[in-house]
Amino acid sequence: MKRGRALLLLPSGIVIGAVLVLPLVMLLVISLMQRNPNGGIVWGSFTVDAYVSFLWERGFSGERELNWDYVAIFARSFALAGSATVTSFAIALPTALWMAFQPPKRRLLLVFLVTLPFWTNLLVRNYAWMLLLRVDGVFEQILHTTGLLTGRLGILYTPTATAIGLTYSFLPFMLLPIYLSIEKIDRRLIEAAFDLGAVRFRVLTRVILPLSMPGIAGGVVLVFIPGIGAFISPELLGGGKSMMVGNLIQAQFGYSRNWPFGAALAFVLLALVLAATYLHRVRFRSAP
Amino acid sequence: MGLGEDGAGSAPGALSCRNLRKTFGGTVRALDDVSIDIAAGEFFTLLGPSGCGKTTLLRAIAGFEAQDSGTIHLGGQPLDGLAPPQRPVNTVFQSYAVFPHMTVAENVGFALEMQRRPKAVIAARVEEMLALVRLQGLGGRKPSQLSGGQQQRVALARALAATPRLLLLDEPLSALDLKLRNEMRLELKRLQSETGITFVFVTHDQHEALTMSDRIAVMRDGKVLQVGTPTEIYERPALRFVADFIGEANLLEATRIAPGRFRLAGGAELDAAEDTGPTGPVTLVLRPERAHLAGPDEAEGQSLAGAVEQVVYDGADTTYHIALDSGATLRLREPSHGAPAQARAGDSVRVRIDPASLRAVPD
Structure with a gap:
């Protein structure tokens, strides 16, 4: 019986092993090898150089010096992903609230509309934002016509544009879990709160928000973590000037031809994200 | 029962519904010219099969449903136009609707917290209410750690904590098993006489209605068929439906x-x-x-x-x-x-x- 049950786990075990564990092990091995200047790695070599070079670089005379460039890129990634998380939460919460209190039929339609952007490639959608934000783009023309702005908008190719792009890209991942947990709340609880003298704001803060904490926590994780590793928005909207971790890692496997360093960066990111997730879980453990 | 000439009654807990009408979807008549007078301190039951309009009437009194026409007065004051939080009326819901993320004490103190009463006042009142519903010492528990009957008592204590003038009970016993239901029936009766609050109790169970009520209104298809004491309703039914619905006949x-x-x-x-x-x-x-x-x-x-x-x-x-x-x-x-x-x-x-x-x- 027990053996039979274990066998049932085999297919998922194989899938997880093949698509998750195996690549991670390969990545770990690569990160501990010497780079091959022509791309790839030198098999059989072993070195932690890749990890060392995250903080130290070799100067002209060969001595090691501290280098904060990569740390700065990580910090920028966390800040941009964080601001995208906060902004998308600020947009998602009222939207989800509004959606959850629509008639059931309209709710289905609204959920469909929220997922509509997924039907188009993320790259294309970021290009669309370039058209909106660029000099003499749609937004600038609207602002000029209405007289709200006379000079240049000057947002494209700045970290602000990256943050806008990230918020836009990940908003559905914040909206859907929050919507689902609000929609799941027993309406009688909300009626009971009104009945007991709570005004709308207090119904929100004392009943709806605490009960939708699982959705909010899920949304934060789903926006913040992929946000850190995003590379399309910073490349296209940030103009490559405000590099994020995703771009850095992509570059190592691309034109920099430094696979071990790229793999090492991926592991540093993984460690930081795991640490952040752990702290997050400790923080929200008391939530229902 | 000391009703005034106009039937409205001026005691704070006296409820008067006049010519209430409510239609759903243009066709379903949930309330069809309902007029009811309930005296202060009365245990009044709305009895009828499902879909008879009793719950709609309760929700109209609580303010969750606006009647199409007609008026509701409590203690001589009109309730119409007041939102649920503003009505001196509290409800015990069928499914308890106890807040799962709050402790028992937080649940019971919720209405007072909303009134921004001092913490010490709330704590004292919560203790008093927990004693009233015999849940002393369970204030720190979460609702998930309580049995169905205990959750029901929390819902009762929570609805009574702010001393409403009128307590509405929406089939509060239907989710309990038979033994608990019999126990809670006596308990409700005791709570009502101890607090002196007007109870409006909704049920489809004629046995519950007969054993607990001072007076019963039998409803069907949005209409009140007969209002009377349990003896009157049982011994002198006014209609064949009433005779058939109440007891065996x-x-x-x-x-x-x-x-x-x-x-x-x-x-x-x-x-x-x-x-x-x-x-x-x-x-x-x-x-x-x-x-x-x-x-x-x-x-x-x-x-x-x-x-x-x-x-x-x-x-x-x-x-x-x-x-x-x-x-x-x-x-x-x-x-x-x-x-x-x-x-x-x-x-x-x-x-x-x-x-x-x-x-x-x-x-």
Whole structure:
């Protein structure tokens, strides 16, 4: 019986092993090898150089010096992903609230509309934002016509544009879990709160928000973590000037031809994200 | 019950509903010209089958549903136009609706917290309420750690904590098992007399209604059919539906040939006391415990002949199913008194019917 049950786990075990564990092990091995200047790695070599070079670089005379460039890129990634998380939460919460209190039929339609952007490639959608934000783009023309702005908008190719792009890209991942947990709340609880003298704001803060904490926590994780590793928005909207971790890692496997360093960066990111997730879980453990 | 001339009543807990109408989707008449007066401190029950409008009436009083027309006054003041938080009315919901993320004490103190009372005042009141519903010492628990009956008590304590003028109870016992339900019935009655708050209780269970209420309103299809004390409703039902819905009843088709005189389908004639009304078709109501088997040499009084079809012994009582010679079937119930059954299936018997036990109701 027990053996039979274990066998049932085999297919998922194989899938997880093949698509998750195996690549991670390969990545770990690569990160501990010497780079091959022509791309790839030198098999059989072993070195932690890749990890060392995250903080130290070799100067002209060969001595090691501290280098904060990569740390700065990580910090920028966390800040941009964080601001995208906060902004998308600020947009998602009222939207989800509004959606959850629509008639059931309209709710289905609204959920469909929220997922509509997924039907188009993320790259294309970021290009669309370039058209909106660029000099003499749609937004600038609207602002000029209405007289709200006379000079240049000057947002494209700045970290602000990256943050806008990230918020836009990940908003559905914040909206859907929050919507689902609000929609799941027993309406009688909300009626009971009104009945007991709570005004709308207090119904929100004392009943709806605490009960939708699982959705909010899920949304934060789903926006913040992929946000850190995003590379399309910073490349296209940030103009490559405000590099994020995703771009850095992509570059190592691309034109920099430094696979071990790229793999090492991926592991540093993984460690930081795991640490952040752990702290997050400790923080929200008391939530229902 | 001390109602004023206008029926509104001016005591703070007196409720007056006048000509309430509410239609859903343009066709379903949930409330059809409902007028009800409830005295302060009364235990008043809205009784009826599902879809009769009793819950809609409750939600209109709480403010969750706006009536299309008509007025609701509490203590002489109109409630119309007030949002639920502003009404001095609290509700005990069918599914308890206890806040799962708050402790028992936070739940009970919620209404006072919303009134921004000082913490010490809230804590004292919470203790008092927990004692009232016999949940002392459980204030720190989460609702998920409580049984269904305990959650129900939390919901009660929470609704009573801010001393509402009116407590609405929406089938609060329906989710409990039989034993707990019987317990909570007594508990509710005790709470009501201890707090002196007007209770409006909604149920589809006629037994609950009879045992707990000061007065009952029987509803069907959005209309109030009859309002009265449990005795009035049971002994003197105004309509065939009321007689059938409340308790057990034998319903005999008959024709009134003169006031107090009726002819059954088979031609037999019966007298009923206290009867007035036009001649024509009626239904005669006879409660099973008000009919009796006539002794072998008993000649007095009116009776109907028939044959015993079935005898059902259930301890305290024995129920006889009797096929009357007129064609109708009658159930009658005699106390068992530890003696063997008075008749067996197949026996020919006479059923003694006291004119005072018969009541004619329009169809």
